[in-house]
Amino acid sequence: MTASSPDLDRQLTEVEAEIERLRRLSREQNLSLDGEISTLEERAEALRREIFTNPSPWHVVQLARHTQRPRLVDYVSALFTDVLELHGDRLFRDDPAMYAALARFQGQPVVVVGHNKGKDTKENIARNFGMPYPEGYRKALRAMKLAEKFGAPVIAFVDTPGAFPGDAAEERGQAEAIARNIEEMSRLRTPVIVVITGEGGSGGALAIAVGDVVLMLQYAIYTVISPEGCAAILWHDATRAAEAAAALRLTAADLQALGVVDEVLPEPFAGAHRDPEAVFAEIRDALRRQLGALREVTAAELVNRRYAKFRRLGVLHEAGGPDGQRR
Amino acid sequence: MLNWLRRPKYGSLQRREMPAGIWAKCPRCSNLIYRKELERNLRVCPKCGYHHRLSAEERLAITLDEDAFAEFDGQLGSADPLQFAGYPEKLDEARQRTGRPEAVIWGEGSIDRWRAVVAALDFYFMGGSMGSAVGEKVARAAEHAREARLPLVIFSASGGARMQEGILSLMQLAKTSAAVGRLHDDGVPYVSVMCDPTTGGVTASFAFLGDIVIAEPGAMIGFAGRRVIEQTIRRKLPEDFQTAEFCLQKGLIDMVVPRAEMRQTLAGLLAFFGGPRREVQEPAVSPEGVSAT
Numbered sequence: 001m002t003a004s005s006p007d008l009d010r011q012l013t014e015v016e017a018e019i020e021r022l023r024r025l026s027r028e029q030n031l032s033l034d035g036e037i038s039t040l041e042e043r044a045e046a047l048r049r050e051i052f053t054n055p056s057p058w059h060v061v062q063l064a065r066h067t068q069r070p071r072l073v074d075y076v077s078a079l080f081t082d083v084l085e086l087h088g089d090r091l092f093r094d095d096p097a098m099y100a101a102l103a104r105f106q107g108q109p110v111v112v113v114g115h116n117k118g119k120d121t122k123e124n125i126a127r128n129f130g131m132p133y134p135e136g137y138r139k140a141l142r143a144m145k146l147a148e149k150f151g152a153p154v155i156a157f158v159d160t161p162g163a164f165p166g167d168a169a170e171e172r173g174q175a176e177a178i179a180r181n182i183e184e185m186s187r188l189r190t191p192v193i194v195v196i197t198g199e200g201g202s203g204g205a206l207a208i209a210v211g212d213v214v215l216m217l218q219y220a221i222y223t224v225i226s227p228e229g230c231a232a233i234l235w236h237d238a239t240r241a242a243e244a245a246a247a248l249r250l251t252a253a254d255l256q257a258l259g260v261v262d263e264v265l266p267e268p269f270a271g272a273h274r275d276p277e278a279v280f281a282e283i284r285d286a287l288r289r290q291l292g293a294l295r296e297v298t299a300a301e302l303v304n305r306r307y308a309k310f311r312r313l314g315v316l317h318e319a320g321g322p323d324g325q326r327r
Numbered sequence: 328m329l330n331w332l333r334r335p336k337y338g339s340l341q342r343r344e345m346p347a348g349i350w351a352k353c354p355r356c357s358n359l360i361y362r363k364e365l366e367r368n369l370r371v372c373p374k375c376g377y378h379h380r381l382s383a384e385e386r387l388a389i390t391l392d393e394d395a396f397a398e399f400d401g402q403l404g405s406a407d408p409l410q411f412a413g414y415p416e417k418l419d420e421a422r423q424r425t426g427r428p429e430a431v432i433w434g435e436g437s438i439d440r441w442r443a444v445v446a447a448l449d450f451y452f453m454g455g456s457m458g459s460a461v462g463e464k465v466a467r468a469a470e471h472a473r474e475a476r477l478p479l480v481i482f483s484a485s486g487g488a489r490m491q492e493g494i495l496s497l498m499q500l501a502k503t504s505a506a507v508g509r510l511h512d513d514g515v516p517y518v519s520v521m522c523d524p525t526t527g528g529v530t531a532s533f534a535f536l537g538d539i540v541i542a543e544p545g546a547m548i549g550f551a552g553r554r555v556i557e558q559t560i561r562r563k564l565p566e567d568f569q570t571a572e573f574c575l576q577k578g579l580i581d582m583v584v585p586r587a588e589m590r591q592t593l594a595g596l597l598a599f600f601g602g603p604r605r606e607v608q609e610p611a612v613s614p615e616g617v618s619a620t
Binding site: 163164165166167169170171172173174175176178179180182183184186187202203206207210222223224225230233234247248249250255258260306307310311313314315316317318319 | 400402403404405406408409411412413428458459460462463466488490492493494495496497498499500501502504505506507508509511512527528530531532533534535536549550551552555556559560562564568569577578579
C-alpha cells in the first residue's frame, strides 16, 4: 500500500475526470452512457475505499503535499473579509513565501500570517515553494507584534516544507530569525491560533506555530524532519521514507495523542482538495469557537497558559527517582 | 585569574575516553602533538590553533572555579516516547560511553567567583542532539536562573533536534526559547557560547537568544547543513561558510573568543552584569545544601 499510494490517488483523479467527461458527453450528445459511468463510479469508489479506509502515514504525507490542496490564499479569501496585506520586514525585503495581513474574521479584527505556497509551478517559483527566508519570519513577527499592539488575535496558517536552506538565508540569520519568532510568540500578549493545513516542516513551521490553540487538518503533517531526510540520515537510504514517515509519528492523530495538537479538523473523504468548502467550514467553526473561548482570558493568563502548554511537552526518564525530582 | 595549568579536572564525573598513546594527531593540520601538551593547552592545537571538541565535563572543568559546581537533575534522561527503532540501543551506548544519562549537564557554579547557572551540551552524546530531556534541562536551568536571579551561561555543541523523539524534539525549541524569553522579561542576563558544532534546532532556539552570543574559533554554526545547502543552490560553498568567523563577519554573533581567553571573557561579562559573587572561602551552594563532587 505504502509505495503505491500516490499512484492510487492519481488513478482516482483520472477516473473521476473520465466520469465527468462521460457525463458531459452524455448530456451534450444525448447519449446513454449510464453503464460505462456506473462501472467507473464503482472503480472510483473502490479506489477511495482502498486509499482512505486506513491511509498509511506515507500516504498522508502525499496528501499533505498534494498540489491541489487548498492554499493560503484560498483560506484567506474564504474565511476573512476586509483583508489588507502587509509587506516587508522593514530590514531587507518582502519575502513572498510568507504572508501577513490585517483582516476581519466574522467582523472581529485579526492578524493573519502564513506560509504562502503557490498553486502552480510558476507561483511556486515566485514564492519559493512556501520556504521563507529570515525576512519572511521577520515580516511575520512584525505583523504579530502589531496584533499584540492592536489587541487583535493572531491566526497563523502553517504549510511549508521548511525554512529555506540556502546560503543567503544562512547569512541573514535563518536560525536567529526562527529562534526570535518562537521566543516572541511564546509571550505574545494576544491570542494565537495556529492552523496546520498542509506540511508542518520543522523549525520553519514552528516559527509561526507557538499558539494557545493548535488546530490541524486530518491529512496535514507536522514533523521535526522530512521522512526523506530522516531516512537519509538514519539509514543512508532516502527511499525508505515510507518507513521513516511511520516512525516519526507525524499524522494529526499521532500529534493529538502526543499532546502537540489540540484539535484535529476532519477532511472530506479523499482529502481537502476534493471539497475545499467543507474544509473552510470546519476551520471557520473551529476558529469561531476557539476565539470565543480565548476572548475571555486575560493577556497575562494567556501567556502563562501558553508557557505551560509547551513547557510540559516531552517524555522523561529519571534513574534516581520520579520525574521532575531533583537529585 | 586562577592558574589554568594547575586547575584540577572536574573530578566527580567520568572523563571522555581518549585513545591511548602519547601522541595525538591534529585533525586539521595533521601534526603530531604530545598529548600532555595538548591537554595543557586546553585541547587547542599548539601548531594550528584548532579547537578540539570537548565533552561537557571537560568544558565545565576548564571554565568553572574548582569545587564550585553543584549539578542538578544528574539522573534525568530521555525515554523512548515514540518507540523509535534503534533508539534505546543508541541511548544505552551513549550512556555507557559517557557515564551520564543525557547530552547536557546543568547546575550552579562560579567563574572567577562570579556565580552563575551553567549548562554544557555534549557533542559526544548522540551528537549533542536535543530531545525531551535536553530541552527539559535547559528549560530548568533557565527557570532556576530566573528564580535565583543568577546569570545563565549555556555552552552549546549540538547537531540539532533529536530525530528519534520526532515532534517532541521540535517542541523543545519552543520550551527552551520560552524559558530563556522569561529571562529577558525579568532582566536576568543570559550568555550563549556556541562551540563546534552548533547547528539545526539548537541554533533555531536558545543558542541564538543570548543577550550576548559568543563562539569558539572555527566552530561550525548554522541552521541548515552544508550538504543540504549545496544541493539546494547547486553550488559549492566557500570553505569558511558557517564558521564562527563567518558568523561574526555577517553580524550574527557578538564575538569569537579563543578557549584560553573564554574564562576571562565570561568573568568580565558576569562582572559587568554585577551579579552575586562568592566569598573566597564560601563553598558551592545548592538548594539541597549539598555541594556536588
